[in-house]
Amino acid sequence: MKHQLSVHPCLLVLILIGTAGGIASGQTENPLQPSVKAITAPAPVQGVNANLVPLIWKADVNGTIVSIPLRNIEFFGVQAYIVDGATRVRELTISTHAQSMIRIYHIRPLDLTETANAQVERLRKFAEGRIDEDTNQPVKVFPMTTHAHMVEYRVTKEDHVDALHDHLEKVMIEYHARELIEDLRPDIVRTIKIGE
Secondary structure, three states: OOOOOOOOHHHHHHHHHHHHHHHHHHHHOOOOOOOHHHHHOOOOOOOOOOOOOOOEEEEEEOOEEEEEEHHHEEEEEEEEEEEOOOEEEEEEEEEEOOOOEEEEEEEEEOOHHHHHHHHHHHHHHHHOOOOOHHHHOOEEOOOOOOOOOEEEEEOOOHHHHHHHHHHHHHHHHHHHOOOOOHHHHHHHOOOOOOOO
């Protein structure tokens, strides 16, 4: 016995339109083919509350610029020394994973008469068993004590060296202690002072 399905013509039209719409929408919902709506929709605007962590230390030194990724800095420090008995140097030295060492220094020539008198006074104090502050400073003779791979920057004032060091230390603390709250960050540096 055969059953005959009878469908009203209006219902058949609705079924056909619905099926065609389903095929069309199925094609646009394919994850490999984004819909026109998804392509033309503007990007969502959302604010992000976060503290940015510095990644690069950048210094403008009298118009020349040094930029160092913080993750590449191995150590840094300030030193003072006398060159060839005629020049006093104070410098910030930064060692990185790169082959070159970075020196940012202030250089001040000593007065030759002052140097000669200072040498005589130094010898007299040494003979008497006394020392002065300059005796404790390293004496370098260039080029024997210089490094082959060195990038150098010169500042015009001696206190600029200390200002650069203090800023670099602050940025390094901020970089390495980024997981700590800001009030605790200075506590990660343990300082000892010897002399004076």
